[in-house]
Amino acid sequence: MSQGANPVIQKRRLRSELRQIREDAGMFQKDVADALEWSVSKLIRIETGAVGISKTDLIALLQHYGVTDRKRVDELIEVSRSSRQNAWWDKYREHHPPQFLTFLGFEASAKVLRQFQVLTLPGLLQTREYARAMIEISPTTPEQTSMGVDLRLERQRLLQVTDDPPKLFFIVDEAVLRRQVGGPEVMRAQLERLKELNHRPNISIQVARFGIGAYIGMRGAFTVFEFPYEDEDYAVLLEYSHRDELVPNDPEQAAEFVEIFYELESVSSPKSDTDRIIDDVLATFPSDEPAPAHM
Numbered sequence: 001m002s003q004g005a006n007p008v009i010q011k012r013r014l015r016s017e018l019r020q021i022r023e024d025a026g027m028f029q030k031d032v033a034d035a036l037e038w039s040v041s042k043l044i045r046i047e048t049g050a051v052g053i054s055k056t057d058l059i060a061l062l063q064h065y066g067v068t069d070r071k072r073v074d075e076l077i078e079v080s081r082s083s084r085q086n087a088w089w090d091k092y093r094e095h096h097p098p099q100f101l102t103f104l105g106f107e108a109s110a111k112v113l114r115q116f117q118v119l120t121l122p123g124l125l126q127t128r129e130y131a132r133a134m135i136e137i138s139p140t141t142p143e144q145t146s147m148g149v150d151l152r153l154e155r156q157r158l159l160q161v162t163d164d165p166p167k168l169f170f171i172v173d174e175a176v177l178r179r180q181v182g183g184p185e186v187m188r189a190q191l192e193r194l195k196e197l198n199h200r201p202n203i204s205i206q207v208a209r210f211g212i213g214a215y216i217g218m219r220g221a222f223t224v225f226e227f228p229y230e231d232e233d234y235a236v237l238l239e240y241s242h243r244d245e246l247v248p249n250d251p252e253q254a255a256e257f258v259e260i261f262y263e264l265e266s267v268s269s270p271k272s273d274t275d276r277i278i279d280d281v282l283a284t285f286p287s288d289e290p291a292p293a294h295m
Contacts, residue, residue: 008109011083013229015049017076018061022047025065035064048249052084092151099246106235106248108158111166112226114261116217118173120181121190123152124159125170125197125205130190133182159197171206171264173217177281184285191278198274206268207277217264224257234258 033040089104135148180187198205221239234254236247
């Protein structure tokens with residue numbers, strides 16, 4: 001899916017445009033809501049992208065703001081229409097809560113993704129067998145396991161984008177590389193896959209080594225999504241042991257986690273060292289060669 005057709009991008013573009021038009025007109029949210037006989041919360045939710053906006057409401061809003069240029073009105077109507085289109089992750093709506101679907105949309109739409117993981121490899125980097133081993137930790141039916149693995153691999157279509165691909169920055173704790181999820185063979189294939197991905201120009205994988213001691217990443221895993229339409233348009237996913245929290249519209253918190261990621265980058269081994277680190281880990285795995293026969 002192109003970024004231009006992506007409903008997540010179009011929704012964030014629309015909310016930004018509408019907020020900017022109101023501010024340029026020198027109007028306050030309460031005054032606009034009163035004039036249109038809306039609740040203030042309705043306008044706030046439209047401007048934050050929490051809800052969509054109908055064509056009728058959009059035209060009324062633009063008229064109130066004094067936007068009369070037909071081309072401009074039609075452009076925003078098209079953006080609004082595109083923001084309501086289905087995306088590939090919608091087929092999972094029946095099986096996952098809305099927050100998870102929003103996460104899928106953010107991941108598929110970011111122009112820059114920064115992710116730190118302290119316990120497991122990022123889903124975007126997992127092989128099929130590693131993903132299966134992780135999903136089977138929880139009590140699942142064979143059908144649920146298969147669906148979970150398929151979804152995790154479908155998310156990786158992001159890695160196949162060749163036209164202006166997103167920039168993907170990953171940092172993982174060294175323990176993630178050394179934990180033999182699924183056994184030595186599964187983990188050996190997984191680590192070789194990491195080396196392959198790390199050679200791509202738009203992907204960086206760094207390792208937070210044991211030797212750095214206590215560090216800020218021990219607070220927990222997180223992902224920062226940066227979107228392409230406006231500067232400093234971020235969302236954050238915070239991962240806790242009992243739940244995840246998606247923060248779609250908090251610029252201050254997003255900026256805090258961007259700074260934390262930069263700090264993690266500075267204390268972690270550089271991308272250029274990752275192959276060597278992985279080879280050192282692989283050297284500790286059992287040998288593939290059969291043991292010599294005893295005389």
